[in-house]
Amino acid sequence: MIPTWWPVALSALLFGIGLFGLLSRRNAIAILMCIELMLNAANINLVAFSRAVTPQMLTGQVFAIFVMAIAAAEAAVGLAIVIALYRNRERIVVDEVDLLRW
Amino acid sequence: MLELTPLIPALPLAGSALIACFGGRLPGQGSYPAIATLAAGWLIALGILGQTLAHGAHPPHWERSIVWAPTGDTVLRMGLALDGLGLAMLLVVTTVSLLVHIYSVGYMHGDPRYPRFFSFLQLFSASMLMLVLADNLLLLYISWELVGLSSYLLIGFWFQKPEAMRAAKKAFIVTRLGDIGLFLGLLTLFNAVGSVAFQDIFAAVDAQLATTTVSFALPLIGKVVWPLAAVAAILIFFGAMGKSAQFPLHVWLPDAMEGPTPVSALIHAATMVAAGVYLVARMYPVFHYTDHGSLALTFVAGVGAVTALMAATIGLVMNDIKRVLAYSTVSQLGYMMMGLGVGGYTAGMFHLFTHAFFKAGLFLGSGSVIHGTGTQDIREMGGLARRMPQTYWTFVLATAALAGIFPFAGFWSKDEILLDAWLNMRWVFYVGLAGGVLTAFYMGRLVIKTFLGEPRQPDIHAHESPAVMTTPLWILGFLSITAGLINTPWNPVFHHYVSFAQAEAPPFSLAIAAAGTAAAILGLAGALAVYRWELVSASTLRRMFRPLYVLFSNKWYVDEILYALLVKPLFSVCRAAFAFDRWIVDGLVNLVGWTGLVLSRIQGWLDRWVVDGLVNAVGYAVRGAGWLLTRLQTGLAQTNVLLAFAGLVALVWLLVYR
Numbered sequence: 001m002i003p004t005w006w007p008v009a010l011s012a013l014l015f016g017i018g019l020f021g022l023l024s025r026r027n028a029i030a031i032l033m034c035i036e037l038m039l040n041a042a043n044i045n046l047v048a049f050s051r052a053v054t055p056q057m058l059t060g061q062v063f064a065i066f067v068m069a070i071a072a073a074e075a076a077v078g079l080a081i082v083i084a085l086y087r088n089r090e091r092i093v094v095d096e097v098d099l100l101r102w
Numbered sequence: 103m104l105e106l107t108p109l110i111p112a113l114p115l116a117g118s119a120l121i122a123c124f125g126g127r128l129p130g131q132g133s134y135p136a137i138a139t140l141a142a143g144w145l146i147a148l149g150i151l152g153q154t155l156a157h158g159a160h161p162p163h164w165e166r167s168i169v170w171a172p173t174g175d176t177v178l179r180m181g182l183a184l185d186g187l188g189l190a191m192l193l194v195v196t197t198v199s200l201l202v203h204i205y206s207v208g209y210m211h212g213d214p215r216y217p218r219f220f221s222f223l224q225l226f227s228a229s230m231l232m233l234v235l236a237d238n239l240l241l242l243y244i245s246w247e248l249v250g251l252s253s254y255l256l257i258g259f260w261f262q263k264p265e266a267m268r269a270a271k272k273a274f275i276v277t278r279l280g281d282i283g284l285f286l287g288l289l290t291l292f293n294a295v296g297s298v299a300f301q302d303i304f305a306a307v308d309a310q311l312a313t314t315t316v317s318f319a320l321p322l323i324g325k326v327v328w329p330l331a332a333v334a335a336i337l338i339f340f341g342a343m344g345k346s347a348q349f350p351l352h353v354w355l356p357d358a359m360e361g362p363t364p365v366s367a368l369i370h371a372a373t374m375v376a377a378g379v380y381l382v383a384r385m386y387p388v389f390h391y392t393d394h395g396s397l398a399l400t401f402v403a404g405v406g407a408v409t410a411l412m413a414a415t416i417g418l419v420m421n422d423i424k425r426v427l428a429y430s431t432v433s434q435l436g437y438m439m440m441g442l443g444v445g446g447y448t449a450g451m452f453h454l455f456t457h458a459f460f461k462a463g464l465f466l467g468s469g470s471v472i473h474g475t476g477t478q479d480i481r482e483m484g485g486l487a488r489r490m491p492q493t494y495w496t497f498v499l500a501t502a503a504l505a506g507i508f509p510f511a512g513f514w515s516k517d518e519i520l521l522d523a524w525l526n527m528r529w530v531f532y533v534g535l536a537g538g539v540l541t542a543f544y545m546g547r548l549v550i551k552t553f554l555g556e557p558r559q560p561d562i563h564a565h566e567s568p569a570v571m572t573t574p575l576w577i578l579g580f581l582s583i584t585a586g587l588i589n590t591p592w593n594p595v596f597h598h599y600v601s602f603a604q605a606e607a608p609p610f611s612l613a614i615a616a617a618g619t620a621a622a623i624l625g626l627a628g629a630l631a632v633y634r635w636e637l638v639s640a641s642t643l644r645r646m647f648r649p650l651y652v653l654f655s656n657k658w659y660v661d662e663i664l665y666a667l668l669v670k671p672l673f674s675v676c677r678a679a680f681a682f683d684r685w686i687v688d689g690l691v692n693l694v695g696w697t698g699l700v701l702s703r704i705q706g707w708l709d710r711w712v713v714d715g716l717v718n719a720v721g722y723a724v725r726g727a728g729w730l731l732t733r734l735q736t737g738l739a740q741t742n743v744l745l746a747f748a749g750l751v752a753l754v755w756l757l758v759y760r
Contacts, residue, residue, distance in 0.1 A: 023744050031740075094739060101737025 007048035014041035028082045028092040032075060039071045103149040104164040107184050110146055110192060111231035113139035118224035125217025130207070132217040136224050137203045143231065144196035150189060159598045161186025165237055167299075179299055183237030186599030190451065191234040191380055194458045197581075198372035199227040201574035205466050206364040208570035209473060219259060223368070226252035230373040234380065239288050239298040242384070246284065246341070246377060250277050253374045257361035266360035276354040279668075280344020284381075287337030291388070294330055304387040307331055312391040331391035335398035338385055339405075346378025346435045349409040353661050356420075356428040363469030366424060370431040371462035379438045379454050386447055386602055400527075403443025407533040410436030412658055414540035418547070419655045422478050423468045426548050430504065431461055433537060437519055444530050446522030447602035448589070453515035455596065456503065456585045460511055463500035463578030467493050470567040470575065471552060477559075480548065485557040489564040492572045494553045496579035501549050503582035505542040506622045513619070514586030518607075521614050535621050542625025550633040 014037055021034030043064040050060020086092050117139040121132035128135055154162050167181020184192075203223060210219050229248030236242040251274075258270025292298050294314065295306045303311075311331035319325050342348070347355035355375065359366055369375060382389060382402060389398045413432035420426045434457050441450030470493040471486060472478055487494040503510035506517070516538065523531035557564075566572070589596035591610035601607075631637045644651050653659070734745070 019747065023740055023747075097739070098737035101735055 004048055004052040007044050011041045011044040011048065014038070014044065026093050026095055028078075028085065028094055031094065032078045032082070035078070036071060036075065039067055039074075043067050103146065103153050104162060104184065106146045107150070107164060107235065108166070108182055110143040110196070111182075111228050111235060113142055114224040114228035114231065118221050118228060121217050121221040121224060125221065128217070132220045133203070133207050136220040137200065137207075139224065140196055140200040140203055140227060143192075144200050147189065147192040147196050150184070151193065154189070154599075155595075159595060161599045162189060167237060176296070178240065178297075179238065180241055181237045182232075182235040183300070184235060186601075187380075187383060187451065188234050190455055190596065190600050191376070192231065194376065194455055195227065195230050195234060195372045198458050198462045199223075199230075199368060201462065201577060202364045202368045202372075202466070205367075205469070205571050205574040206362075208568045209364050209469055210362060215259070219256075219362070222252055222255045222259065223364075226256060226365075226368060226373055230377065233377055237300060239291065239300065239303065242381070243284065243288055246345070246381075247281065249345070249374055249377055250274060250281070253277075253358070253365075253369055256365040256369075257358045259362055259365065260360070263360065265357075269354075269357040269360040273354040273358050276351050277344040280341045280351050283337045283340020283344075284342075287334045287341070290330070290334045290337060294334070300384065303385075307387050307391055311388065328397060329391060331388050332397040335385065335389040335391070335396075336401055338388070339382060339398065339402055342378035342381045342439075343405060344378070345381070346375045346439070347409075347432045348378070348405050348435065348439060349412055350660050350664060352409060352413065352432045353657075353664060355432055356425050356657075359422070359424040359428050363424065363465060363472060366428070367462045367465035367469065370428070370465055371458040375431060375435055376454055376458065379435065379442070379450065382439065382442050383447065383451050383600075386442070389442075390445070390447075390602065399443050399445065401443075402439050403527055403530050406436045406439025406441075406443050407530050408436070409433070410440060410537045411533055411540075412436075414537050414544065415650075415654045416657050417544040418540060419651060421481055423471060423480050423483075423548065423552060424465070424478055426480070426544060427461070427464050427468055430464075430541065430544065433541060434461070434504070437516065437534065437537065440530050440534060441519035441522060444519075444523045444526040446519055446526075448597050448600055448607065449515065449518035449522050451600045452589050452596055453512075453519055455588075456511035456515045456582075459578055459581035459585045460500040460503035463496055463575060463582055464504065466571070466575055466578065467497040467500065470571055471497075471564075473567050473571070474564040480551040482559040483552045483557075484555045484559075485553070486564050487553040490553075490566045492566060493575060496572075496575040497553065498549060499579040500582045501545045503586075505545050505626060506538055506618055507626075508615075508619055509583075509586065511582050511584070511586035513615075513622075514589060517615050517618050518589070520618050521608055521611055524611070524614055525608055535617060538618055538621035539625040539628075542622040543629045546626045546629025547633050550629060554634065 018034045018037030018041060021037065022031055025031050025034060046060040046064045046067070048060075050058070050063075054060075082092055085097065089096065114136075117136050121128060121136060125132045150162055154160060162184050164185075165181060165183035167179040167183075170178045170180035172178070203220070206219065206223065210216055213219060226249065229245045229252055233242055233245035233249060236245055254270050254274040257273050258266050260266045261270070288298065291303050291311075294311060295303050297303065311334065312329050314330040315327050316330055316333055317325060317327040344351045355370075358369060361369075389402065390396055391398070410433045413429045413436060417426050417429035417433060420429060434453070438450045438453050438457070441453055470490065471483070474490055474493070475483060475486070477483070499510070503512040506512045516534075520531055520534050520538075523534055587593075591607070594607050597607050632640055632643065656662075734741075
C-alpha cells in the first residue's frame with residue numbers, strides 16, 4: 001500500500017497549480033479549468049484520508065462524488081456566465097470585467 | 103350762554119387742526135373758517151357780557167373741571183373757569199384776534215403758505231384763550247407754552263429770512279428763560295399747597311404761604327428770610343417777565359418784528375405779551391400776600407418802572423416803524439406791571455384792555471404802511487397822509503390814545519395807573535410821568551416822520567390798502583376812542599368786573615389827570631417842535647446828547663450784556679460738553695468698538711485656522727483613508743480571490759502559530 005503522503009503531496013501540487021492558474025490566467029475558460037483542478041485536488045485529499053483513517057467506510061469517496069456533482073453544476077453555471085460574457089463583449093478576458101469597481 | 107364757554111378756545115383749536123390738514127381746499131384757503139371760529143367765540147363772549155350786564159353787572163362765576171391723572175393721593179383737577187378778569191381778557195383776545203384774522207386776509211394775500219399762516223394764527227388764539235380760561239396753574243402753564251410755541255412758529259413764519267429765523271429762536275429761548283421761573287414757582291406752590299388749582303392756592307395764602315418763611319442766600323444781597331408767598335410770586339413773575347418782555351428779558355420783542363405784521367399786532371396786543379400781565383393779575387392774591395409792603399409787588403413795580411422808562415428812551419431813536427412800536431409796547435407793558443405793582447389791580451388790567459386796541463390799531467396801521475410803501479424805515483417815508491388817508495387817520499387816533507390825550511382810551515387807563523402810583527408808591531408816579539412825556543414824544547415823531555412833510559423817497563409809490571385791511575383799522579380806531587369809556591370815574595363798569603378784593607376805586611384826582619395830560623402834551627409839543635417846525639434840528643440834539651444817543655440807539659446794551667453774562671458762558675459750557683462728548687464719550691465708545699474689532703479678528707483667525715482646521719483635518723483624513731481603500735477595490739474577481747486566499751493564509755497562520 002502506498003504511503004498516505006504521496007496522494008496528499010499530489011493533491012497539494014494540483015491545488016497549487018490550480019490556485020496559480022486561477023490567479024494568473026486571463027482567459028475565463030482557463031480559470032474555470034483551474035477551479036476544476038483545485039476541486040479535484042480536494043477530492044484526492046478526501047479519498048486519500050478516507051482510505052488512511054477509516055478504510056472500512058466509504059465516507060470520503062461519497063463526499064468526492066458529491067463534490068464532482070457540484071463541480072459539474074459549477075462548470076455549467078460558470079460556462080453559462082462565460083458565454084454570456086462572450087456574447088456581450090466578444091472577449092472573455094477577465095481583466096476587462098471590472099464593473100464592480102468603485 | 104356760560105355753558106358755551108369751552109367752545110371759545112375749542113373752536114379755534116379745531117380750526118387750526120382742520121386748516122393744517124385740509125388748508126388749501128377750505129373756503130378762502132382756510133381763512134373763512136378761521137374767521138368764523140373767532141367770530142363765534144367773540145359772539146359768545148359778547149353774549150356772556152350782555153347777560154351779566156343785564157343782571158346788574160355782576161362778574162360771571164362759572165367753572166367746570168374733571169379729574170385729571172389721579173396718582174396716589176394726589177388728585178389733579180383740570181378745568182376751565184370764567185370770572186370778570188377772564189371775561190375782560192376773552193373780549194380783548196377775541197376782538198383783536200378776529201380783526202387780525204380779517205386783516206390778514208388782505209395782508210397775507212398771495213403768500214405761498216397762506217393756509218399755514220391761518221392755522222398758526224388759530225393755534226395762537228386758541229392757546230391764549232385756553233390760558234385765560236384755565237382754572238389751575240398747570241393748565242395755564244401748558245397753554246403758556248403753547249402760546250410760546252405758536253409765537254415761535256409765527257415770528258419765524260418767513261423762515262427763509264435768516265433774521266426771522268433768528269428772531270423766532272430768540273423769542274422762544276428768551277421766554278423759556280422766564281418760563282423756568284414760572285415752572286419753579288408752580289412747583290413751589292404745588293409743594294406747599296398740594297394742589298395747582300387757583301382756588302386752593304388762594305385759599306392757602308393767608309394761613310400758609312404768607313406765614314411760612316424760607317431763608318436763602320441771594321447774590322449781592324446776602325442771606326434773606328422771605329415769606330414763601332413772596333418767593334413763589336417772584337418766581338412766577340420771572341415767567342411774566344419773559345412773556346411780557348420786561349427788563350432784562352425784553353430783548354426778544356423788538357426782534358420779533360421780523361414776523362408778518364398781523365402777527366406782531368397779535369403778539370403785541372392780545373396774545374403773547376398780554377399773557378404775562380394776565381398771569382400777574384391772575385396770581386394777584388399770592389403777590390398781594392400782605393397789605394403792607396409786599397416784596398413781590400415792589401419787585402413787580404420796580405421791574406415795570408425800569409422797563410417803562412428804558413424802552414421809551416430806546417423808542418426815541420429807532421428808525422424802523424415797527425421797532426418804534428415794539429419798544430412802545432415794551433414800555434406800555436412796563437406801565438401795566440407798574441400799575442399792578444403799586445396795587446392798582448384794576449388799573450393795570452384796564453391799561454392792558456385799552457392798550458390792546460390802540461396798539462393793535464397802530465400795528466395794523468404800520469402794516470398797512472409797509473404794505474403800501476414796501477419799506478419799514480421811517481427815514482424813507484414822509485407825506486403818506488395824502489396817499490393813505492384812512493391809514494393816517496386811524497393811526498392818529500391810536501397815537502392819541504397811546505399818548506394819553508383826553509378823552510382817548512389811553513388817557514383813562516394811564517390816569518388810573520398814575521393815580522394808584524401817587525397814592526401808594528410816589529417814585530413810580532414820577533417814572534410814569536417821565537415815561538408819558540417820552541411816549542408822546544416818540545409817537546409824535548413817528549407820525550410826523552411817516553405821514554407828514556414831503557415824501558423823502560420819490561421812487562416809492564404808496565397806495566392805500568384794500569378795504570379788508572382798512573376796515574379793521576377803523577374798528578380799532580373807533581375802539582381807541584371809546585374803549586376807555588367803560589371805566590370812567592363816573593361809570594366804573596370795568597371795575598365791577600375786574601377788581602381785587604372788592605376795593606373801591608380810588609377817587610378821581612383832577613391834579614393827577616392834569617399832570618398826565620400835561621406830560622402828553624409836552625411830549626407831543628416837543629415832537630412837533632423838533633420834527634415839524636424844526637425849531638431845533640434833530641441832528642443838533644443828537645450832537646448835544648451824544649452819549650445818551652449812543653446808549654439809546656444801542657438799546658442800553660442789554661443784548662450785549664445778556665450775551666456776555668448768559669450766552670457766552672453757556673456757549674463755553676456747550677463747547678466743553680461738546681469736547682467731552684467728542685473726546686471722552688466718543689473715545690470710550692470707539693475704544694469699545696475697536697476692542698470688539700480686535701477680539702473678533704482674533705476669534706476669526708482662531709475659527710478659520712484652528713476650528714476649521716480640525717474639521718478639515720478630519721475630512722482630509724477620511725478622504726485619504728477612503729482613497730487608500732479604493733485602491734483595493736479593483737472590481738476584478740481575481741484580486742478578490744487573491745485577497746481571500748491571503749486572508750485564509752493569515753487566519754491559518756494565526757490559528758496554528760498563536
